[in-house]
Amino acid sequence: MFKVLRDLLRYNREFLFGTLxxxxxxxxxxxxxxxxxxxxxxxxxxxxxxxxxxxxLGTNSRGQDMFWQLAASMRNTLMFGLVVAIISRIIAxxxxxxxxxxxxxxxxxxxxxNDTLGALPNIPILLLLVFVMRDQMTWGVLALTAAxxxxxxxxxxxxxxxxxxxTREFTRHAAFSGMRTGQVLFRxxxxxxxxxxxxxxxxxxxxxxxxxxxxxxxxxxxxxxxxIGGMIYWANAHSAMVAGIWWWIAVPMLAVVILxxxxxxxxxxxxxxxxxxxxxxxxxx
Amino acid sequence: MSHLLELDHVTKxxxxxxxxxxxxxxxxxxxxxxxxxxRPEIFAIVGESGSGKSTMAKMILGNEVPDGGRLVFDxxxxxxIRSREQREAFMAKVQPVFQNPFEAFNPxxxxxxxxxxxxxxxxxxxxxxxxxxxxxxxxxxVGLSLAEIKGRFSHELSGGQLQRVAVARALIPSxxxxxxxxxxxxxxxxxxxxxxxxxxxxxxxxxxxxxYITHDLATAYYISDRVIIMQKGVVIESGDAxxxxxxxxxxxxxxxxxxxxxxxxxxxxxxxxxxxxxAAR
Amino acid sequence: MTAAxxxxxxxxxxxxxxxxxxxxxxxxxxxxxxxxxxxxVDGISLTVRRNEIYGIxxxxxxxxxxxxxxxxxxxxxxMRVVDGSVSFDFGGKHIDVxxxxxxxxxxxWQNLSYIMQGSMSVLNPVRRIKHAFNNFxxxxxxxxxxxxxxxxxxxxxxxxxxPNVLEAFPHQLSGGMRxxxxxxxxxxxxxxxxxxxxxxxxxxxxVQQDVxxxxxxxxxxxxxxxxxxxxxxxxxxxxxxxxxIMYAGxxxxxxxxxxxxxxxxxxxxxxxxxSLPRIGDxxxxxxxxxxxxxxANPPSGCRFHPRCPIAIDRCSKEVPDMLxxxxxxxxxCFRAGEVAVK
Numbered sequence: 001m002f003k004v005l006r007d008l009l010r011y012n013r014e015f016l017f018g019t020l021x022x023x024x025x026x027x028x029x030x031x032x033x034x035x036x037x038x039x040x041x042x043x044x045x046x047x048x049x050x051x052x053x054x055x056x057l058g059t060n061s062r063g064q065d066m067f068w069q070l071a072a073s074m075r076n077t078l079m080f081g082l083v084v085a086i087i088s089r090i091i092a093x094x095x096x097x098x099x100x101x102x103x104x105x106x107x108x109x110x111x112x113x114n115d116t117l118g119a120l121p122n123i124p125i126l127l128l129l130v131f132v133m134r135d136q137m138t139w140g141v142l143a144l145t146a147a148x149x150x151x152x153x154x155x156x157x158x159x160x161x162x163x164x165x166x167t168r169e170f171t172r173h174a175a176f177s178g179m180r181t182g183q184v185l186f187r188x189x190x191x192x193x194x195x196x197x198x199x200x201x202x203x204x205x206x207x208x209x210x211x212x213x214x215x216x217x218x219x220x221x222x223x224x225x226x227x228i229g230g231m232i233y234w235a236n237a238h239s240a241m242v243a244g245i246w247w248w249i250a251v252p253m254l255a256v257v258i259l260x261x262x263x264x265x266x267x268x269x270x271x272x273x274x275x276x277x278x279x280x281x282x283x284x285x
Numbered sequence: 286m287s288h289l290l291e292l293d294h295v296t297k298x299x300x301x302x303x304x305x306x307x308x309x310x311x312x313x314x315x316x317x318x319x320x321x322x323x324r325p326e327i328f329a330i331v332g333e334s335g336s337g338k339s340t341m342a343k344m345i346l347g348n349e350v351p352d353g354g355r356l357v358f359d360x361x362x363x364x365x366i367r368s369r370e371q372r373e374a375f376m377a378k379v380q381p382v383f384q385n386p387f388e389a390f391n392p393x394x395x396x397x398x399x400x401x402x403x404x405x406x407x408x409x410x411x412x413x414x415x416x417x418x419x420x421x422x423x424x425x426x427v428g429l430s431l432a433e434i435k436g437r438f439s440h441e442l443s444g445g446q447l448q449r450v451a452v453a454r455a456l457i458p459s460x461x462x463x464x465x466x467x468x469x470x471x472x473x474x475x476x477x478x479x480x481x482x483x484x485x486x487x488x489x490x491x492x493x494x495x496x497y498i499t500h501d502l503a504t505a506y507y508i509s510d511r512v513i514i515m516q517k518g519v520v521i522e523s524g525d526a527x528x529x530x531x532x533x534x535x536x537x538x539x540x541x542x543x544x545x546x547x548x549x550x551x552x553x554x555x556x557x558x559x560x561x562x563x564a565a566r
Numbered sequence: 567m568t569a570a571x572x573x574x575x576x577x578x579x580x581x582x583x584x585x586x587x588x589x590x591x592x593x594x595x596x597x598x599x600x601x602x603x604x605x606x607v608d609g610i611s612l613t614v615r616r617n618e619i620y621g622i623x624x625x626x627x628x629x630x631x632x633x634x635x636x637x638x639x640x641x642x643x644x645m646r647v648v649d650g651s652v653s654f655d656f657g658g659k660h661i662d663v664x665x666x667x668x669x670x671x672x673x674x675w676q677n678l679s680y681i682m683q684g685s686m687s688v689l690n691p692v693r694r695i696k697h698a699f700n701n702f703x704x705x706x707x708x709x710x711x712x713x714x715x716x717x718x719x720x721x722x723x724x725x726x727x728x729p730n731v732l733e734a735f736p737h738q739l740s741g742g743m744r745x746x747x748x749x750x751x752x753x754x755x756x757x758x759x760x761x762x763x764x765x766x767x768x769x770x771x772x773v774q775q776d777v778x779x780x781x782x783x784x785x786x787x788x789x790x791x792x793x794x795x796x797x798x799x800x801x802x803x804x805x806x807x808x809x810x811i812m813y814a815g816x817x818x819x820x821x822x823x824x825x826x827x828x829x830x831x832x833x834x835x836x837x838x839x840x841s842l843p844r845i846g847d848x849x850x851x852x853x854x855x856x857x858x859x860x861x862a863n864p865p866s867g868c869r870f871h872p873r874c875p876i877a878i879d880r881c882s883k884e885v886p887d888m889l890x891x892x893x894x895x896x897x898x899c900f901r902a903g904e905v906a907v908k
Contacts, residue, residue: 178406
């Protein structure tokens with residue numbers, strides 16, 4: 001494992017850059033646990049201070065230190081994205097593998113449902129839910145809803161791979177070895193769809209974070225809980241650009257760019273490692 | 286006299302053309318034969334691509350259901366198998382050996398996983414030592430041992446070894462019938478005969494009947510007791526393997542036999558010249 | 567020395583078309599902490615003469631595919647030519663493949679062409695056959711469109727193909743027909759040198775004979791040299807003039823085909839020939855024990871010694887050289903000629 005990381009760092013420039021960018025983000029997340037004051041607190045420091053030696057990223061009009069705000073926001077936003085990505089990945093893998101392997105009528109029914117769900121517009125549904133739920137709408141419920149909406153495209157991708165795996169001779173061999181469907185799917189087929197899973201995780205993470213930012217900017221989330229979108233919402237609410245508090249907008253935007261770029265580079269380079277073809281080449285097949 | 290396997294006017298059609306066309310081709314057309322339960326034999330099905338021989342294999346293994354006729358194995362109509370219990374009981378008695386050993390073993394799964402799964406499902410072996418004992422016994426029969434293959438991946442073994450592992454796996458449930466679809470066509474020449482000889486030994490020592498599906502008349506002649514020759518789904522000639530292949534009567538069988546290149550440069554070159562002369566005419 | 571060897575056919579031009587000297591081509595991989603060096607071609611010297619079919623036989627991972635890739639100058643990283651040379655002599659035009667890569671590019675298709683196993687890798691499935699001819703051959707012929715078309719049609723006719731196939735799509739033709747089209751494609755420029763890589767392996771037996779007959783016929787008419795690669799000894803028996811046996815990246819034996827089948831000198835060759843089943847003979851065929859060696863970690867000394875029935879101590883310690891054999895070829899074995907075919 002260590003050797004793998006060393007070689008990835010040594011030979012893969014994308015991996016090196018991606019790691020550096022993600023380390024910055026992770027550093028922020030870790031730092032958020034050592035914040036000197038509660039992230040929800042307002043007027044803890046002098047408002048509207050530009051970035052400088054005392055406040056590295058400045059302070060906003062609500063009297064919050066931008067650095068600690070950013071750290072807490074990054075943690076919350078990343079947490080939201082990861083929860084969405086993990087739940088939706090599990091659904092996508094199960095639905096895709098089962099649908100592709102079982103085939104026939106089952107496949108048609110599952111895919112009809114899949115495509116119907118995929119055709120529904122996400123943002124209006126979420127907005128509707130926010131209006132209906134009002135105060136019960138916690139970030140957890142929002143994450144679950146987003147996860148339930150965000151797997152359809154990827155399950156179709158996984159299904160298409162599973163369809164071709166189904167016709168491979170080793171699948172028949174496994175069936176005649178008495179392996180049950182579950183074993184065939186998760187022991188024989190899963191490794192082959194892992195590159196798809198990995199790549200779509202990155203896309204899904206970016207989609208989920210984008211969704212959270214969108215909803216927060218519009219104010220349709222718990223606005224007191226600091227998130228990247230929430231920071232921009234408050235900046236807009238205080239007309240930060242007009243007031244010349246540019247760092248209030250620039251800081252969260254820059255952070256999102258770093259996060260997305262880092263995720264993209266990492267996914268791209270790790271994919272090369274996890275892909276069965278290159279895996280087999282390493283094993284000497 | 287009871288039959289181990291009986292095919293009774295079996296027909297299989299595949300639809301051809303688009304969504305709205307009702308045309309179909311007969312992949313297997315009215316095939317009947319029977320294997321005797323008391324007398325294990327190697328039964329060869331010979332044909333070129335498109336002869337329907339692989340469709341036959343799939344029907345005998347229960348992977349395809351015939352459109353007409355019946356396949357009866359040991360008193361059970363294979364086409365009526367529905368429940369998992371029935372299917373697993375059937376699989377314990379009829380096992381396949383596939384064409385390409387490198388395709389039949391998932392390159393990312395150790396090869397012993399297939400053997401252990403078979404021992405677990407069909408022999409009720411639950412603890413590891415029991416599975417290993419059954420697996421090792423089967424591997425010994427094909428001239429291997431568990432120590433040689435434990436934890437190995439398919440690319441670490443030769444095609445011949447892998448194919449023997451595949452045969453060993455098929456032997457674990459003590460099946461009555463093994464269906465081998467082109468089992469040696471992907472195996473290297475220096476190892477090919479070891480697999481072919483193995484089938485002979487299985488028939489003589491373990492009393493297993495083998496359906497040997499091939500396009501290669503030379504190996505069919507070498508090991509099989511009876512043979513049927515198929516062309517476009519139809520059996521055109523059948524009977525005792527030596528009798529049929531020594532003196533084929535159907536024009537297609539004669540052409541097939543003449544197409545087998547003799548392993549002798551003068552005769553082989555003459556065969557080629559003869560064929561191009563015939564084509565030119 | 568080479569000219570003194572016996573051949574079945576009178577040698578019209580004694581010169582060699584292809585000369586390979588001590589060629590070594592390795593796959594060198596260094597990926598994610600795993601370094602692997604696979605010696606696919608390990609010190610091979612051979613010559614192919616004008617107007618002959620030279621067979622290369624070998625099992626999977628014997629290095630035969632790597633060898634012909636190296637000959638064709640078609641190698642890519644991680645494969646590298648470590649040592650040795652490959653040179654062609656096309657009627658006075660001398661090309662050293664690895665010293666002058668540019669010259670090789672110009673010679674391709676005009677002087678040297680390929681017949682491959684899968685015809686679909688040459689024929690674009692969504693374009694008519696004539697586009698394949700236009701793409702591959704038009705530039706090299708130096709003719710105008712009409713003359714080119716006439717030339718292609720007459721060439722197809724000579725090969726017994728209906729010129730109408732030019733207007734067909736590949737999927738409309740049968741597998742055997744497609745393979746014949748690729749042969750026509752490979753020979754339309756009348757190249758001096760043709761590389762045939764398992765051209766009949768995926769075909770049915772009846773079609774296989776036709777294709778072999780066609781290759782032989784074209785070769786005889788053009789007087790070109792063919793390097794014919796297949797694992798199937800019966801095919802070699804049918805078509806090749808001289809035959810080389812590869813084992814684990816090296817040559818085991820090379821001899822005129824007929825002589826090799828009559829009295830093989832190397833125990834591996836003897837086994838390959840003896841194990842072939844034939845109709846009318848049901849005597850038990852033996853198979854070699856052991857497994858083909860891994861090229862990443864080959865055995866010491868003679869690479870065949872762990873599986874050899876007549877190996878002696880010396881075989882595991884010293885590498886046998888390719889020396890002239892009793893049957894007018896070369897063999898790499900300390901006990902050459904001591905195994906007879908039954």
